[in-house]
Amino acid sequence: MTEPLKVVPENSEVHSGVTSAVSVAKGLRDVLADTYRLTFKTHTYHWNVEGPLFFALHNLTEEQYENMFSAADELAERIRALGQLAPMSMSEITENSVINDLEKTPSAGEMCEDLSADHERVAHRLHALIEIAGKNNDPVTEDLATERSAFHEKAAWMLKALSAS
Template sequence: MAQSLNVVAEPQEISSGVKAPTTIAEALADVLADTYMLTFKTHAYHWNVEGPLFYSIHNLTEGQYEDMFAAADELAERIRAVGQLAPMTMTDIRARAVIEDSVDSPTAGEMCETLAADHERVAHRLHALVKIAGEKNDPVTEDLATERSAFHEQAAWMLKALIAK
């Protein structure tokens, strides 16, 4: 029994026709890092939003962080499916992410503006992943990145529409 607990995960060769699986995995890991950072930020704003739009923002952000939490698992499992290891430390997640922590207590409007901009950043990274996956003969990652990009684009639109002047 003790022997079975001493197995350490390592990259594997998966022969599915994907070219440069390490490149694909690195790009997926970057998106996974952004997803984790944005999930937490969205959840923290969800907990702390106040004001006349509380109910709308609270409900919108709940749906968004739940979607992103589930997506993190899909992204990590795709990394494993191309034979690579998913990130295992928060240090790695923070180093890879373009999503930054909040430095203060924003207003409800600032929360929506910040989250919308963050969703746009993630969508840009996903567009790059779509291109990389297409070039590396990886239609599965291409489809996943396209689906995730659509989510982030819609999230940005909804947050911007909520605070439109």
């Protein structure tokens, strides 16, 4: 008998009809890493924005980081439903993400431009995940990735519109 507190999580086989759960989970892992890093970046911009765009950007980024934080949980749970382990370290998140930090403290306009570009990067990765999920008979992940892509595309548009001159 295993002691309850000594159970170690591990990958498992799932027979749901998904032809390559490992491939789909890898794509989900990358999107989860992007989502987690972008959540953090969005939150830090939320804390530090100043100037005439303060109120609009402060509120918009709060709405966005709350959405992404919730989405990170959905993405991780989908990975687990496919029998794979979700990332368990910050180094895994960093290694698998295309989101990067700026080298300087950005202005409010630069925050908008930076976040908009990041949302577009994540949407692009989600489009690739939709294709991977489709090729592997995984409509659940396709639906999740489509929903997430729509969020990121809208977020990019709103940030661009906010900072348009």
